Every structure is written in C-alpha cells, then in structure tokens.
Amino acid sequence: MRIHQLVARLDPGDAISNQALSMHELFRSWGFESHLYAFDMDDYGKRFAEFDNRYRRFMHERDDLLIYHFGIYCDNHRYFLESANRKVLIYHNITPPEFYDPYYPEAVRLCRMGRELMPRLKECDLALGDSDYNRRELVEAGFPEERTGVLPINPPLNKLDEVEEDRALLRRLQDGRTNLLFVGRVVPNKRVEDVVKLFACYHYGVNARSRLVIAGMHLATYQTALLSLTERLGLLDKVHFLGKVSDSSLKACYLGAHYYLSMSEHEGFCVPLLEAFHFGIPVLAYAAGAVPETMGGAGVLFEEKDYPLLAELLGRLDRDDLMRERIVSAQYRRLEDFRPEVFAARLRAVVDRFASPAGGEKAQAAADGREPA
Amino acid sequence: MTIYVNGRELEERGLVGKSEARKRAGLYPEGLLRVLERSARDELADSRCAMVEEVQELNRALYESGAHLEPPPDLAREGEKKGRLESFLRRFQTRFIRAVCEGYVQQQQLFNSYLSKGLILCFLQVYGREEEIPLEGESMPDPGALRHAEWERETAEAVAAALRGSSCLVLGIPGLELLEALQEKARLVLAVDPSEEVVARAQARMLPAWCGTRFADLLELAGAEGEVVLVTCPAAIPAGGLKELFVWAAGHLPPGGRVLVALNAPSPGGIVDREGGSRPYTRAFISSLMRSRGLVAGERRLDGKVFLEGRKAEDGGAGEGGGAADAGGEGR
Numbered sequence: 001m002r003i004h005q006l007v008a009r010l011d012p013g014d015a016i017s018n019q020a021l022s023m024h025e026l027f028r029s030w031g032f033e034s035h036l037y038a039f040d041m042d043d044y045g046k047r048f049a050e051f052d053n054r055y056r057r058f059m060h061e062r063d064d065l066l067i068y069h070f071g072i073y074c075d076n077h078r079y080f081l082e083s084a085n086r087k088v089l090i091y092h093n094i095t096p097p098e099f100y101d102p103y104y105p106e107a108v109r110l111c112r113m114g115r116e117l118m119p120r121l122k123e124c125d126l127a128l129g130d131s132d133y134n135r136r137e138l139v140e141a142g143f144p145e146e147r148t149g150v151l152p153i154n155p156p157l158n159k160l161d162e163v164e165e166d167r168a169l170l171r172r173l174q175d176g177r178t179n180l181l182f183v184g185r186v187v188p189n190k191r192v193e194d195v196v197k198l199f200a201c202y203h204y205g206v207n208a209r210s211r212l213v214i215a216g217m218h219l220a221t222y223q224t225a226l227l228s229l230t231e232r233l234g235l236l237d238k239v240h241f242l243g244k245v246s247d248s249s250l251k252a253c254y255l256g257a258h259y260y261l262s263m264s265e266h267e268g269f270c271v272p273l274l275e276a277f278h279f280g281i282p283v284l285a286y287a288a289g290a291v292p293e294t295m296g297g298a299g300v301l302f303e304e305k306d307y308p309l310l311a312e313l314l315g316r317l318d319r320d321d322l323m324r325e326r327i328v329s330a331q332y333r334r335l336e337d338f339r340p341e342v343f344a345a346r347l348r349a350v351v352d353r354f355a356s357p358a359g360g361e362k363a364q365a366a367a368d369g370r371e372p373a
Numbered sequence: 374m375t376i377y378v379n380g381r382e383l384e385e386r387g388l389v390g391k392s393e394a395r396k397r398a399g400l401y402p403e404g405l406l407r408v409l410e411r412s413a414r415d416e417l418a419d420s421r422c423a424m425v426e427e428v429q430e431l432n433r434a435l436y437e438s439g440a441h442l443e444p445p446p447d448l449a450r451e452g453e454k455k456g457r458l459e460s461f462l463r464r465f466q467t468r469f470i471r472a473v474c475e476g477y478v479q480q481q482q483l484f485n486s487y488l489s490k491g492l493i494l495c496f497l498q499v500y501g502r503e504e505e506i507p508l509e510g511e512s513m514p515d516p517g518a519l520r521h522a523e524w525e526r527e528t529a530e531a532v533a534a535a536l537r538g539s540s541c542l543v544l545g546i547p548g549l550e551l552l553e554a555l556q557e558k559a560r561l562v563l564a565v566d567p568s569e570e571v572v573a574r575a576q577a578r579m580l581p582a583w584c585g586t587r588f589a590d591l592l593e594l595a596g597a598e599g600e601v602v603l604v605t606c607p608a609a610i611p612a613g614g615l616k617e618l619f620v621w622a623a624g625h626l627p628p629g630g631r632v633l634v635a636l637n638a639p640s641p642g643g644i645v646d647r648e649g650g651s652r653p654y655t656r657a658f659i660s661s662l663m664r665s666r667g668l669v670a671g672e673r674r675l676d677g678k679v680f681l682e683g684r685k686a687e688d689g690g691a692g693e694g695g696g697a698a699d700a701g702g703e704g705r
Contacts, residue, residue, distance in 0.1 A: 102414050177569070193413040200409065205400040208572035208584035225416040232408055232416070234585055234594050287377075297380030304374040307409055308401050309385070312392040313376065323378070330379040 001355050002033040002064040004055055004085065008074035010038040010045030013217075013244065015153060015271045016071050016092050019130070021048060022154045023067070026344055027351070039076045052076040059083040065354045070094075070121065071268075073114035080121065086354050087124040090151065093134045093268025093290075094118075099189040103221040107187075118142075126350070130269045133290035151350060154343035155274040159247065166252040173256025178210040178318065181257035181281070183250065183272040184264075186218035186226065186241070191286075193229055194263035194305055200233045201311035207318065210238070215253050217244035254279035259314060263305065267291050273299070274338055277331035282317060282324055284310065296337065298330035399563055399581030404596025523548035524605075524678075531676035532603070533558040542599040544588050544618070545606035546571045552580045562599045565591050567609060586610075589617035592625070600627060604634040608653040615654070616662060623666035623685065632668060632683040634659055656681060 005024060010017045020036060027034035035058075036049035058064055059079060066085035068077065071092035080087060097111035118141040121127075127143045128151040129135035139145050173179050180202065182195045192214060199212040218226075218241065230239045245253065260276035262285035269290050276283045283299035285291050292301055302310065317324050336342075376383040395401060524532075524547040533554035541555050543564035552575060555561040564582040566572050575582035585591045588610065602622050607615060622632045636656060659681050660670040668683030 102417055188413065193416075197409050200405065201401065204405060204583050205395050206576060208576060208582075209569040221417065222413065225413040228416040228419065229408075229411065229413060232411070232594070233405075234587065234591050299379070300383075301377040302374065306374050306392075308392040308396060309374060309388055312388045312395070313383075315391075316388065327379060 003027045004035045005067045007038045007069045008072050010041040010049045012044045016069050018156045020069055039074050073110045089124045089127040091129045091134050091138050095189045131290035131293050134268050153269050155271050157278045160251050163247040166249040169249055170252040170256050179257045180212045181260050182214045184216045186216050188222050189266040191263040191265050195261050198307050198310050201307040202314050206311045206315040212239045215242045215245045257281050270294050277335045280328045282327045296334045298334035398579045402595040404594050526550045528676045529554045535675050536601050539601045540599040541601045544604045547605045563595055563597045589621040600630045602632045607634050619662050619666040626685045628687050630685045634681045636679045
C-alpha cells in the first residue's frame with residue numbers, strides 16, 4: 001500500500017511538519033511506500049517532500065491511503081476532495097481568525113477560509129484530531145462521530161536530546177537570575193502580552209533578579225505591540241525576544257529556564273509544554289483549548305489571569321523545593337504517554353484499518369524484521 | 374480563582390493574602406495595575422500601524438464582495454497538457470498575492486534583523502569584546518562602583534526622623550534600614566535601585582522596591598506620588614536621568630514638596646557618562662538643575678550627612694533659589 005501525506009507547508013520547527021515527517025519515517029520503517037507532498041517548502045522540506053502536484057499521478061488509485069494534515073487553508077485541499085484514495089484527515093486545529101484580526105489580514109483570511117472549509121472535508125474514511133479538543137471541533141463541524149478519533153502529536157524530543165546546546169547562551173542564562181521561558185510562535189492567540197504582564201508582576205513584586213526569555217518566530221505587527229507594552233512596563237532590558245532559534249539555542253533556553261509560562265487562549269495541542277516537561281521545568285499554564293488535555297493533570301493550571309497572584313505562586317515555587325519536585329515528577333510521568341513507541345502503536349492501528357491484506361502482511365513482516373512472502 | 378497543581382486544587386488563601394499584602398505595601402502601585410489592563414491591541418492602536426488596518430479593510434471588502442483571492446482549482450492529471458499552464462499560473466498567483474500581503478511584514482523583519490546585527494557589530498568594535506554580547510547592560514559603567522557604602526542605622530534613623538509623616542520616594546537604596554525606618558516613621562511609597570540584589574532583598578521583606586535605572590520612567594509607570602524624593606546616590610544616575618528626575622519632581626511634587634540629594638563623595642574616582650555629565654556631580658551642578666526646575670535650593674545636614682534640598686514653592690510656581698548652595702557651592 002502506498003501512503004501519501006499532504007501538507008500545506010513543510011519546514012523545520014513547525015509542529016505539523018514534524019508530525020508528518022515522523023509519520024513518514026515510521027511508514028517507511030514498516031515497509032510502506034510513503035510520499036510527502038507540500039504546497040510550499042523550504043530547502044529543509046525539499047529533502048523529504050515533493051510539490052503537491054506530483055501527487056496527481058496517484059489520486060485515482062483506490063488502494064492508496066491519503067492523509068491530509070489540515071491546519072490552515074491551502075488550496076491543495078482540492079486534491080483531498082477529489083482523490084479516489086482512502087482518506088484520513090488529521091486536524092491540527094485552525095486558530096479562530098478573530099485572534100489575528102487587528103494584526104495580520106492574510107492570516108485572518110486563511111484561518112477564516114480554513115474554518116469555512118472544514119465541513120466540506122467530512123467525506124473521508126477517518127478524521128483524527130491530535131487532541132480530543134480538536135476531535136470535538138471536527139464533530140461540531142459535521143464529521144460523523146463514529147469516524148473520528150485522536151492521534152496525539154509525537155513530540156520530537158529525541159531531536160533536542162541529540163543536539164548540543166548553545167553553550168554561550170546557556171552560560172549567559174545561568175547567571176543567578178531566575179529565567180521565565182515562553183517558546184512558540186509569537187502570535188496573538190498565544191497571548192504573549194499576558195506572559196510579559198505576569199513577568200512584570202514577578203519582577204517588580206517578587207523577584208527582581210529575574211528575566212523573561214521568549215523564543216519563537218514573531219509576527220512583526222504583533223511584535224510591535226508587544227515591544228511597546230514591554231517598554232511601557234520599563235522592562236525592555238529584562239525581556240528578551242530571541243526570534244526563531246536553532247535547536248541548539250532552543251535546548252539552551254530549556255536548560256537555562258526555571259519556569260515555563262503559557263498564557264495561550266487557543267491551542268490545538270501545544271508541543272512546547274511537553275518539551276518543558278522533558279527538560280524538567282515546572283509549567284504554569286492558562287487552562288484554554290487543548291492545554292489541560294496535553295498536560296494531563298501534571299503541572300500548574302489556572303483559570304483566571306490574576307497576575308499578582310500568579311507572581312506570588314512563582315515566588316512560592318522559588319522557595320518550595322518539594323512542591324517543585326512534585327510538579328516535575330508528575331510532568332515526567334505524563335510524558336510517558338507520549339513515548340515514541342506509544343505513538344507508533346497508535347499510528348499502526350490507524351494504518352492497519354486501511355492496509356489491504358497483502359499490504360498489511362508486507363507491513364507486518366517489515367515490522368517483525370523478516371522478508372515478506 | 375482556582376489553581377490546580379498536578380490536577381489538585383491548590384489552597385490559595387495564603388497566596389491571596391501575600392499578594393494583597395504586596396499590593397498594600399506598594400509593590401503593585403495603581404500605575405502598574407493600569408498598564409496591566411492594557412491589551413496588545415491598545416498598544417497597536419497607539420502605534421503607527423494604520424497600514425495594517427487599511428490592508429485588512431481592503432481584504433475584507435474583497436472577500437465580502439465575492440472576490441476571493443484564492444485562485445480556481447487545478448485538478449488536471451499528470452501528463453495532461455491542460456492544466457500545466459493553469460497550475461503554474463495558480464501557484465504564481467497565490468504566491469504573488471501572499472507576497473504582496475506579507476511583503477511589508479518581511480521587510481520589517483529584515484530591517485529589525487539588520488539593525489540588531491549592526492548594533493552588535495558596533496558594540497564589538499567599541500568595546501572590543503569578541504565572545505559575548507551583554508544581556509543586561511553589562512557593558513555600562515557600573516553604577517555600583519559609585520555607590521555609597523550602606524548607611525549606618527543611626528543615619529537612616531536620623532533621615533527618617535527628619536522626614537517624619539511625609540510620603541517618600543527613595544532613589545538608590547543605601548541599605549534596608551533606611552526603608553524600614555521610613556516605613557515606620559514616614560510613609561515609603563517606592564524605592565528604586567539599579568541593583569537587583571538589593572531590590573530582591575527588599576522585596577523579600579515586602580518593602581516597596583523596584584529595580585531599574587530610568588528612575589523618572591519608573592516613577593511615571595508606578596503613578597507614584599510623594600511629598601519627598603530622596604536621592605541617596607546621585608552619582609549612580611546619568612546626567613540625563615538626573616535632569617529627567619528634576620523635571621518629574623517639578624511636575625509631580627505638591628507645593629512645598631522636596632527633593633533631597635545626598636552629597637557625600639563616593640569612591641573610587643568618577644566617570645564621564647554618555648550624556649557628558651562628570652560624576653560625582655558638583656554641588657553647583659545639582660543646585661543649578663534644581664533652580665532650572667523652579668525648586669528653591671538649600672543645604673541640610675542630617676547625622677553628619679550633607680544634602681542639597683530643592684523645595685517646590687508653596688504656591689506651586691517657579692521660585693528663585695537661595696540658600697547656601699546657591700552661593701556658589703563646591704566645585705570639584
């Protein structure tokens with residue numbers, strides 16, 4: 001059986017790209033013929049994928065499996081609509097357009113069109129969300145519930161383990177100050193301004209020896225607003241916007257961080273939470289979207305943004321080693337649910353639903369490490 | 374507010390109590406709380422980003438009139454002649470539209486990137502350090518080198534006694550005894566110091582202290598009001614900062630309000646700051662700054678420590694200086 005994956009864009013550091021690549025590797029390791037297609041890609045993406053028009057030669061093959069990663073409007077969805085393959089949709093969630101409203105017209109347009117498109121994609125064999133939160137959105141959009149499921153993200157933690165940390169950056173972070181960290185795209189739904197506000201209360205009220213590190217590609221207009229707020233708060237020399245960082249710098253950020261903060265008001269999964277879990281950093285997160293589900297009862301969750309109170313909580317964590325250790329232990333336990341083997345088993349179960357007897361036998365043989373009959 | 378730690382509800386009364394205590398102590402002044410209520414959208418509305426709104430309005434109008442910018446589908450099969458050109462045009466059209474929409478964003482990012490790189494290069498050229506770029510102004514002349522030694526308890530008590538009953542702002546923390554004495558005998562509104570260590574120690578004792586070097590900006594942010602501004606170590610403030618401080622004081626002090634500037638010579642030797650001020654400042658320089666802002670300059674001695682006192686006229690208007698300091702003062 002051939003398995004085709006279709007994405008809007010393939011580039012490093014993006015959660016959807018990482019997910020598609022990890023699936024691609026697994027499919028190949030199981031002996032399937034696997035192809036990745038993208039509407040757009042950078043040089044990194046070109047190492048793994050082809051442009052999506054190359055998929056046309058397979059779209060009338062009834063035995064093939066097409067997996068469409070849906071996270072933004074892209075006109076390559078038309079291949080998915082017209083394809084005769086058996087079809088699986090993986091919904092990574094689309095940010096409600098209103099978040100982008102005053103900042104980025106193009107994103108507003110693409111998100112709005114993506115959300116309008118959702119009901120039209122329901123004619124598929126299986127629709128998966130990478131969280132139950134996403135799955136429920138599929139059902140709300142008209143997908144038959146019995147044909148929906150959950151396939152969580154496979155966080156690329158081993159990739160961070162393998163890379164060597166940026167030592168210069170780490171040395172600077174390990175200077176005795178308490179480092180608060182946010183990782184992710186600096187976009188409006190992540191509410192980075194609220195991270196800055198919480199830091200302001202922590203810095204002015206609880207611990208002057210502190211800094212905030214924000215690592216992630218930024219949206220210029222939103223960044224302008226953030227810088228303006230940061231300056232108004234007198235914190236331009238305490239808040240560090242690093243922009244998009246390499247894996248080695250990202251690792252240094254995690255190794256040097258004392259707390260991870262998430263104030264996001266919309267998340268379909270949120271991989272950085274698990275990365276922070278992996279590096280043993282206590283996570284404090286606002287309970288919105290799929291965040292509570294991803295955290296799975298570990299870490300600190302709150303339902304209101306009372307900045308002075310949360311700053312006080314950070315101060316308590318500074319002093320209470322036991323509480324911090326309990327949080328980190330629970331986070332490590334939660335991480336067990338996202339082990340690569342668990343993900344592989346879940347993905348295999350999905351593929352086996354569609355594998356033809358021959359394809360399945362071949363795949364099983366490959367998985368068992370023997371030559372297929 | 375409910376907080377869950379590892380899925381269990383946290384007993385938060387203690388946290389609420391401490392947070393309220395910090396508010397009462399003045400660590401979260403009204404000015405700061407007002408800024409916390411501002412959204413990023415408020416900031417955007419105040420900045421010059423009107424072009425974004427124009428582009429969005431245009432897109433919205435096009436969309437609502439049915440002129441969708443996404444091109445028509447291309448489902449021609451591989452090998453069919455029909456569709457190749459369409460496919461090319463479709464991709465080109467889409468990318469062109471996106472390029473136009475995103476162009477200004479990209480340009481701004483490029484500009485920011487080049488500017489940052491330029492700044493780093495200049496820094497390396499000027500300071501000749503090749504290994505690291507400072508994160509928190511490590512390259513600045515260390516104001517701590519010009520700090521006074523911590524004040525004796527007796528001095529702190531004497532100063533606090535002299536300011537009895539007044540609401541005070543303290544710039545430069547010469548030890549926590551002064552802050553505690555002021556809290557007891559006067560009313561300490563806010564203390565600001567460039568040293569994170571000193572401020573962190575004050576915060577741990579719930580004393581209203583902030584860390585920073587741009588004193589006037591911080592006082593503005595805090596919305597702080599007081600009857601007395603006590604500057605314990607003027608040499609730690611750049612000349613520009615000192616000027617801003619007197620502008621702030623002239624605008625915010627009530628009639629009869631005072632600025633007290635400690636004059637003890639610090640050690641070791643002075644520095645010339647970027648604004649051209651030679652620190653430690655002369656008595657004449659400080660008194661002229663006071664007079665230029667309408668404060669009546671005079672001298673006070675408290676427990677052997679000499680202060681220049683600038684008093685705002687009772688009628689709130691500008692006054693002409695007099696007193697010992699105005700007689701000429703000591704040059705260095």
